[in-house]
Amino acid sequence: MAIRVGIVGGTGYTGVELLRLLARHPEVELKAITSRGDAGKLVSEMFPSLRGHVDLRFADPVEAGLEDCHVVFFATPNGIAMQQVPALLAAGVKVIDLAADFRLKDEAVWEKWYGMPHACPDILAEAVYGLPEVNRAQIRSARIVANPGCYPTAVQLGFIPLIEAGVIDSEGLIADAKSGVSGAGRKAEVHTLFAESSDNFKAYGVPGHRHLPEIRQGLSNVAGREIGLTFVPHLTPLIRGIHATLYGRLTKGCDLQALFEERYAYERFVDVLPAGSHPETRSVRASNTCRIAVHRPQGGDTVVVLSVIDNLVKGAAGQAVQNMNLMFGFDESCGLELVPVLP
Amino acid sequence: MAIRVGIVGGTGYTGVELLRLLARHPEVELKAITSRGDAGKLVSEMFPSLRGHVDLRFADPVEAGLEDCHVVFFATPNGIAMQQVPALLAAGVKVIDLAADFRLKDEAVWEKWYGMPHACPDILAEAVYGLPEVNRAQIRSARIVANPGCYPTAVQLGFIPLIEAGVIDSEGLIADAKSGVSGAGRKAEVHTLFAESSDNFKAYGVPGHRHLPEIRQGLSNVAGREIGLTFVPHLTPLIRGIHATLYGRLTKGCDLQALFEERYAYERFVDVLPAGSHPETRSVRASNTCRIAVHRPQGGDTVVVLSVIDNLVKGAAGQAVQNMNLMFGFDESCGLELVPVLP
Amino acid sequence: MAIRVGIVGGTGYTGVELLRLLARHPEVELKAITSRGDAGKLVSEMFPSLRGHVDLRFADPVEAGLEDCHVVFFATPNGIAMQQVPALLAAGVKVIDLAADFRLKDEAVWEKWYGMPHACPDILAEAVYGLPEVNRAQIRSARIVANPGCYPTAVQLGFIPLIEAGVIDSEGLIADAKSGVSGAGRKAEVHTLFAESSDNFKAYGVPGHRHLPEIRQGLSNVAGREIGLTFVPHLTPLIRGIHATLYGRLTKGCDLQALFEERYAYERFVDVLPAGSHPETRSVRASNTCRIAVHRPQGGDTVVVLSVIDNLVKGAAGQAVQNMNLMFGFDESCGLELVPVLP
């Protein structure tokens, strides 16, 4: 029997991507999708791509019956989920938050980067960071999962083998990451207009980006001590895709290719490419896969890792479904056997 | 038990799209993919998007064992299939040709537009034009199906209800069609380079395009007499997608919206949008659906039909799989329940 | 001695394009650029492309000293210019309005399409429609010029030779036009976000678009009687560029190529391509040129005209400068000798 699923905030890109995936998930019954502003409207009227696949209407949050769901996904702006999660958990509903409300363990750090007080710090402590390749066991038994950010997913998966193996200087990590424009969300803003961001490339947030503390927390946990990281995100004219180019200084010799292949040998959604490869973002488009290649240019002591994901799938909705599969004991790849769309 | 499927010419866009669809088709066993130039190479080496989904290697055509397949798809340049089809048919293999070798019934017209003698005119006569919305019954029993061109699919589906109902002047049809660049194929050419075709828009082939006689043949069959058509294709900076804007002069009053809705009421892959709609190409991206809207601007006597498809799916590989489903008695939408990828 | 020039509304795309052109115009001194919201801010802070070329700050409209300018350009939303133009004219300032306030001669038609009462119908009557290829003499002596819309420029220049020569049926004209996204302006809106309009193509406004009455007025003036037009605009993933594909039914034989070449023989900014050509939008990118080709496909009685412009130059700011040159007796191409940027 299918589980009942609710989505809070179904009008953004992570929301519509969740719908794309859940509409074909064999263990799921889509029960409610909320939107205060668009309550009553057919979801497929806003997203004609879903005609014939999703026949729900957007529901008002209070009338949506979320407490009758087995699991609720939050695809909302930061600061919304933390208002509603305590009541849902109390009602026995599991929660997967695709926003950042539960990603950082340190309340003070969270409040510094997100600029507001946290509404439920106790749940912050309980929440499991939903990167299955690191926290699979805890996710299985979690009531609430904080789904990782898009950049943090690509960056952490690329650095983890090196840090776990202790072969790089963890003080001077550099993550130069490039994201497609859908990462900025479906909000009316000037800088993400087609005529602004097409045929254009820029860095942003160099002084500090909210994904910096998230990555630092994750990699410090892996390292067992505070790591040092410079993180520079860029906006690139793709719809979907993140390409993280990662740099570290090798502190001891090792077979890098074997290291990566072994670390991810049993991971369904991490694909280590043959030595010498350069993964393309389109090779994972619309799929839940992260593809990784590792290089040691000119035989020097700098290791370069290339890591690509689809920011809306492995970087958001797909990873959320992967987490749901773990939380409910489904096959981890159920509903996620997506062949990337190329070209 | 799954049918054995072969693909001739697996290195182009229709080839890789066939692989994307067939890799997840529950009734299909992929048996062979041929490529003279790349024999021995892993398919997933050329198309890393298929890693984990397709583990075949490209096979030399003569060693591929195509005659042991139940069906062979030709995803080759024009003029190849007609050389090999007679032997395959004789061996009891069904054939679906995604190129143009069997699309035109009149041998002389074919030879004029394709600039070569036809290798098997008798099979030209036998071949069924694979537009299921028109020829479903014949396709079911066909040995060889000529899969329609991308433009002809979008244009014919848009005009058919009007012509069948006899409500427009069939002498002065205009089809202004816009195609994404993947329609030009995966060939190294200057004019389809990114730096040439990005941020650029142009018409081409205005004096005459090979899809003109194909559309004319199809619509004339529907009309029961020779129709008159001006067809202007354009290249637009999309990867995938065709948008056909169709113009006709109404010769009698009629409820256009009802006409279209009724004509396609039972068609799984044709979606008539509500009155007043403007279909977007992305609303069908990576799916087998054609979405159509019909307008009568300013209450005048010009009817405007907007018809969109993904040129690689409903305009090529998806329609080919739909035809295969019909030819083998599978559910028509088997393997084709694809939710469009948006954004 | 240079003329003093003011711009009202310098924060949109037509505004920044005017600045690009006027910054290098040898007869112009840029005096003021107004923006209520950004008064005091350096123009080059908003548009770093202008660093080193424009050192003005945005001025508050009331303090800008517009009445001391020789000419003021309005690059404002519709409905703004008509509020301020009477006072400027009274002060002896010439005006070029890049919005639509003065484009339609019939006040009732204007009010129907723009949904507001007109603030100065008498000036509506006086204003000269600024298409130099039609109204050059009147523009020279005009106090106020209504700069044509982008679609109307491309469409009218393509149809004019045919209508003037009386060789087509002017009742059944069809203009299928495609515009880059900058045509929608620099406004924060969802549908023009990169992730919405990239890799996507759609028609819009099929039931009725504001440029329809403008084109109809212009071509009816040329024809000497009411013409009949179906106008379908489309949004295409370009930053800049309009491609109009025009269809008409020939009513008498004529040498179409000679007709176009002769009509535009002395026009600096209209380039008739050799027979058989297909103009590309990028061939006019960032320049004030309209390129046109004329076809008669398959020798039938349908004439097809292809007309391309850069919507921000010949379709807006460039044509405005061309009008200014005429109004002040400068060489018509002064400041407009721009080589298109390709690739």
Added chain:
Amino acid sequence: MAIRVGIVGGTGYTGVELLRLLARHPEVELKAITSRGDAGKLVSEMFPSLRGHVDLRFADPVEAGLEDCHVVFFATPNGIAMQQVPALLAAGVKVIDLAADFRLKDEAVWEKWYGMPHACPDILAEAVYGLPEVNRAQIRSARIVANPGCYPTAVQLGFIPLIEAGVIDSEGLIADAKSGVSGAGRKAEVHTLFAESSDNFKAYGVPGHRHLPEIRQGLSNVAGREIGLTFVPHLTPLIRGIHATLYGRLTKGCDLQALFEERYAYERFVDVLPAGSHPETRSVRASNTCRIAVHRPQGGDTVVVLSVIDNLVKGAAGQAVQNMNLMFGFDESCGLELVPVLP
């Protein structure tokens, strides 16, 4: 009196960009453009953007009269210029090579990276590396200038102030660079097709790229000793533009903003942005400017420099014209006062 200018290899992107710039250069008379394959063809037939601006025909190299020119630009593939330069120099013609034939001083290094013997190593020694911001004096008196590569221009201009001031560890430099697709040239290749490189992002050449030794040579000269550099180029879906993100470890305190502003205070084509800025590639589109911003994220010891150029202008044809201006005593910015095209 204008100088006579020849271009060898006018059919690629650097060639057509040279034509765009030289066509409006007041001191230049375009004398000859050679192309073996297209001799006799109007340049404007291949590049309609040049209609009305360039009326030359492509000339056969042997008949072009290059030896009568004052200066000849080579916009050819690597390995061509070195065959012809000795004779031109002997004839008293100055040469600017936009390819790589004369960029590396060490013949052995050149031969290793370019895979062929060098045809004139003595001239290799004489050639001046044409980065005016470093070698202005030598360029003025040079007979032959090796125009820098696109990546090397953006990377060197970003690192130079830091290395000259000795404030970073020059052993561990990292240059993460992103280029638009025009950088790959106007060659028919699969990987730069629109359908391959649009909506896609990838690194390439991580094991070793030909611009690595060029950058290393330039920065080592500045440092006065061998520097250590990791260089990772990426292909991004822009037509034009390079964005270099540069990382270094600070070894002593300094006012980074002042350092950069002072270094480039008198450079017309290097624009240091205000502290906290993020330059966009489009802010230099179609212009000869390099814009740079410098950051010290989170107050750590990693300095991040962002450097953008138009790869076809400051990264190729524009810098070549700048070099020509120096070699002939014209104003350095003559013909290069280009306002960037935005949007």
